[in-house]
Amino acid sequence: MSRTPPRRAPAPAGALAPQAPLSKDSHLAAEIKRLVAVGERDAARERYGELVASQQRRAVRIAYQYLRDAHDADEAVQDAFVKVFTHITSYREDLPFEVWFTRILVNACLDLRKSRSRRLRWAVPMSATNEVAPAEPTAPDPSPEQRLVSRERATEITAAVDSLPDRQRTVFTLCHVAEQTTAEVSQALGLSEATVRVHLFRAVRKLRRLLDRA
Amino acid sequence: MLDAVSSAEQEHLSTCGRCDARRVSMQRLLEEVSETAHAEADAAFPLERLNRQQARILARLQHEGRPARVIAFPAGHAPHEPIGSRTRPASRWIAAAAVGGLVVGVIAGRFGHDYSFQRAGINRVIASRTVEQPELRAPVSTGAIREVAASISDDEFLDQLESAVDAPAAAALQPLDDLTPRAWEVR
Numbered sequence: 001m002s003r004t005p006p007r008r009a010p011a012p013a014g015a016l017a018p019q020a021p022l023s024k025d026s027h028l029a030a031e032i033k034r035l036v037a038v039g040e041r042d043a044a045r046e047r048y049g050e051l052v053a054s055q056q057r058r059a060v061r062i063a064y065q066y067l068r069d070a071h072d073a074d075e076a077v078q079d080a081f082v083k084v085f086t087h088i089t090s091y092r093e094d095l096p097f098e099v100w101f102t103r104i105l106v107n108a109c110l111d112l113r114k115s116r117s118r119r120l121r122w123a124v125p126m127s128a129t130n131e132v133a134p135a136e137p138t139a140p141d142p143s144p145e146q147r148l149v150s151r152e153r154a155t156e157i158t159a160a161v162d163s164l165p166d167r168q169r170t171v172f173t174l175c176h177v178a179e180q181t182t183a184e185v186s187q188a189l190g191l192s193e194a195t196v197r198v199h200l201f202r203a204v205r206k207l208r209r210l211l212d213r214a
Numbered sequence: 215m216l217d218a219v220s221s222a223e224q225e226h227l228s229t230c231g232r233c234d235a236r237r238v239s240m241q242r243l244l245e246e247v248s249e250t251a252h253a254e255a256d257a258a259f260p261l262e263r264l265n266r267q268q269a270r271i272l273a274r275l276q277h278e279g280r281p282a283r284v285i286a287f288p289a290g291h292a293p294h295e296p297i298g299s300r301t302r303p304a305s306r307w308i309a310a311a312a313v314g315g316l317v318v319g320v321i322a323g324r325f326g327h328d329y330s331f332q333r334a335g336i337n338r339v340i341a342s343r344t345v346e347q348p349e350l351r352a353p354v355s356t357g358a359i360r361e362v363a364a365s366i367s368d369d370e371f372l373d374q375l376e377s378a379v380d381a382p383a384a385a386a387l388q389p390l391d392d393l394t395p396r397a398w399e400v401r
């Protein structure tokens with residue numbers, strides 16, 4: 001299981017031009033596309049397993065941050081990967097695979113959120129209190145006191161990110177959780193890079209106001 | 215976003231301690247948020263779950279692209295007949311036939327009921343038991359409903375009953391009969 005690649009330096013506007021070096025996963029996606037085009041679906045599926053393993057961790061982080069439910073995130077990620085394979089022939093090889101995949105994943109998350117809100121509209125609430133689920137400790141702290149502080153802080157951070165407006169939250173998640181550049185996020189969301197920067201600036205400002213202890 | 219520092223910004227940050235401290239604190243905050251998000255997602259999706267998820271994705275892809283099996287129903291029906299032009303008149307005819315059948319059934323039932331009461335000399339008895347004797351079988355096989363002539367005497371009836379009890383098929387029921395309490399045993 002490969003981990004998320006280290007964060008790249010943000011690219012200036014137009015950095016996703018065809019001459020920009022593409023990632024290993026983009027080349028792999030292009031190869032899968034060729035295999036599907038010549039009818040070698042079994043071989044394509046095998047290669048696709050590698051692509052799934054490479055992108056999976058990043059995908060679940062995005063989906064979980066977006067949906068805040070492990071089951072829904074699991075479903076969204078699965079749907080996104082299946083959709084990517086079934087539409088691999090429409091993948092543009094001159095663009096980074098991550099951008100295309102992120103766009104599909106975000107759409108899958110949005111679809112799932114819509115269906116979840118539809119479900120909740122008809123469901124009887126189990127409890128009147130709207131509690132935020134306690135977050136897992138970020139690291140094994142030596143003392144119980146430190147662990148408690150760390151857990152409280154994680155809960156604060158989760159609540160602060162959840163309080164962001166949808167667009168700001170999406171942009172922030174893609175930039176700081178999925179570790180994409182603003183240029184990639186603008187392509188993934190179909191927004192201008194300036195708009196992405198504005199949303200990101202507002203998100204960071206709000207988070208700073210909510211979380212900054214200094 | 216914070217990683218991108220132009221030369222002019224770098225120059226300013228090197229001279230302005232306040233801005234530099236602010237930048238560092240913001241950087242730390244964003245790292246904290248990012249680490250928390252990663253830790254939450256990683257706790258919800260341990261490696262085993264990721265492996266299971268990957269297996270499920272590949273299993274779903276196995277079935278992708280295969281044509282779905284369509285079972286023709288009803289068999290032998292023309293599949294490309296336009297539905298709108300076919301179902302509406304057909305359903306009208308079916309409804310009309312159902313209503314007609316109901317009316318005829320009600321009238322016939324009423325007429326037959328009246329007629330049966332007018333018939334003299336014959337009593338109709340509905341027998342709820344099936345007797346194994348062939349001579350008691352009705353000439354027409356109409357299930358458990360048979361016509362029994364009222365002229366049969368009590369002696370004949372008991373005689374037929376005894377012969378039915380002595381039949382080999384009834385022996386199989388003997389253990390069940392032994393288990394069944396008699397009326398005089400129950401107080």
